[in-house]
Amino acid sequence: MPQFTIDGRVMTVPDGATVLDAAQLAEIEIPTLCHLPGRPPETSCFVCLVRVEGIGRFLPACATRVTEGMVVHNASDEVRDARRTAIELLLSDHLGDCVAPCQGVCPAHMDIPKMMELTAKGQFRDAHIVVKQAIPLPAILGRVCPELCEKGCRRAAHDGSLSICMTKRFLADHDLETGDPYLPPMDPASGRSVAVVGAGPAGLSAAYYLRTLGHACVVYDDREAPGGMLRYGTSRDVLPLKVLDDEIALIERMGAVFRSGFRIGEQASVEELQQDCDTVILASGDAKSGGHGYEGVDRGPQGIKVDRRTLMTSRPGVFAAGGALLPLKHAIRALADGRIAAYSASEYMTGVHPGETDPGFSVHVGKLDADTVRPYLRFGSSDSRQTPEGGCSAGFTIAEVQREASRCLQCGCPVASTCSLRAASQEYGAQPLHFSGARREFGYDDSHPDIIFDSGKCTACGICVRIAAEGREELGVGFTGRGFDVRTSVPFSSAMVEGLRDVALACADACPTGALVRKTDL
Ligand code: SF4
Ligand code: SF4
Ligand code: SF4
Ligand code: FES
CATH class of the missing domain: 3.50.50.60 (FAD/NAD(P)-binding domain)
Known part of the structure; x- marks a missing residue:
């Protein structure tokens, strides 16, 4: 039972415990992106680095056993810097947008993909509520807005940006015309x-x-x-x-x-x-x-x-x-x-913080051209940009607005609220472009009935590889390439549906990023 010190706190831990185990016992937070509890360490992400006194380099907490008298620093500036660097290296080889480009550009940061998704389904009231969360005067803004968000729209590289402003205006006009316009929920009188x-x-x-x-x-x-x-x-x-x-x-x-x-x-x-x-x-x-x-x-x-x-x-x-x-x-x-x-x-x-107005940390796919945008077109319909038949002052009809909204490529990430890489990036103030590399190739495998594999978001953490091996999958998933170019894939260039027959959902649930995602979460 070695005794050691972490961030000035003296603890006795079970024999064989790692620094990560010990920190978890003490409810001290150490970020991890490749750790699978109860299994041998993979040590591929290096976001769990700590400083151990007397050792001239940072050590991964998940793979470092506690020894008698060890003194560990987990929260110093140099440890934070080392973790930030590890995160930024992962981000330099990552292809995704936590927040859709249009939402990032919109000064009010309206959740445009959500508005489009609900509008395409004809759920106009719900879509309007999404708008009102960020824009309290959407019928007005739908007429005077300079359409900054549309300038950031990914689809502009193909056949014209989404008509975001006109869609918002349709929803607001439609709501006013119901005679029972939406009023947001209001907290009880605060006395202020x-x-x-x-x-x-x-x-x-x-x-x-x-x-x-x-x-x-x-x-x-x-x-x-x-x-x-x-x-x-x-x-x-x-x-x-x-x-x-x-x-x-x-x-x-x-x-x-x-x-x-x-x-x-x-x-x-x-x-x-x-x-x-x-x-x-x-x-x-x-x-x-x-x-x-x-x-x-x-x-x-x-x-x-x-x-x-x-x-x-x-x-x-x-x-x-x-x-x-x-x-x-x-x-x-x-x-x-x-x-x-x-x-x-x-x-x-x-004294109570009412909520964030900023959408938070995001990596960016970056500007695409007519060629590089092509793989993303699978996420939207093939309709071309709609023009209101009755002219701009008349606005969209119901059929037009649904067709227009269905063109949206849903560029934000479906796991943005749960992704561990994003959370760590936010926590450590990572700069996604600190280490810039060549843009990773887009790869999307939706052959499996339960999950998708978005390979550009894979950090090669090895978690799914280990779960597949433990689950005795016949093909499973493995790594190809070396060093920075290591990639996760199903052997023999097979599709995910072949690789993960039994443990696909377990892999999606354990994946720390949006690389493996349950289809029900899309
Ligand atoms: S996987 Fe995580 S870091 Fe990557 S785009 Fe999605 S939310 Fe952002
Ligand atoms: S395609 Fe949709 S989600 Fe993507 S940038 Fe345009 S409006 Fe936003
Ligand atoms: S798909 Fe997910 S779990 Fe598998 S190696 Fe990539 S990031 Fe890790
Ligand atoms: S969690 Fe320790 S190296 Fe990834």
């Missing part, structure tokens, strides 16, 4: 209140999310009616008044209160607003030109200065968003800011 200054896109968005979190919210604006540049700076041909009013009315129905004829420094200062409520969100472009009333809120030539992550100003409890920060060309950016400011204000008031 927020003053939002500016009823343009950033302020409206902030109000929407504040109400979902149960906070009382008064939106002040100097103009007669809410909408900001959407009402006073947008052509009515582009954005009909009815669409604008209908979507703003939904935010009012959610309980936001609108007050017109208000200017900071005239009706009240920021300090006075703060006396009446718990937090303030400044979301009006006036901030840069307005004179007094902003005491304690640092401003620069562009607008209010903020912490880029939380959007809190130099005055505690006062946040800023949209045109108050800098001149914004696109309403979608203002909307995204409004959500961040609302979430930060909520966290400031309650």
